[in-house]
Amino acid sequence: MADTPRDAGLKQAPASRNEKAPVDFGYVGIDSILEQMRRKAMKQGFEFNIMVVGQSGLGKSTLINTLFKSKISRKSVQPTSEERIPKTIEIKSITHDIEEKGVRMKLTVIDTPGF
Secondary structure, three states: OOOOOOOOOOOOOOOOOOOOOOOOOOOOOHHHHHHHHHHHHHHHOEEEEEEEOOOOOOOHHHHHHHHOOOOOOOOOOOOOOOOOOOOOOOOEEEEEEEEEOOEEEEEEEEEOOOO
């Protein structure tokens, strides 16, 4: 077996009766950290927070629903002059757990009705 830069430091000496054989963890280096981080992120999942702020009727809920191809945000309302959402400083938060192709995502949509 020829020494290459990847396995140059991983030679194992033969184990005697009283010694445990060293464990070969494979190559561990800085160039493999991105793959390690990707595997860890896929295993644990992601948290994704979105806050959309704007005047009533601008399409905040439509934007969120279009991005995720489902009714994520509060239901859309076509307010008339009598049904207008009153101006408030209230913040509503809706959380969904989404899983697609084995990847979990905790999605939190923060809505500001009547802002």
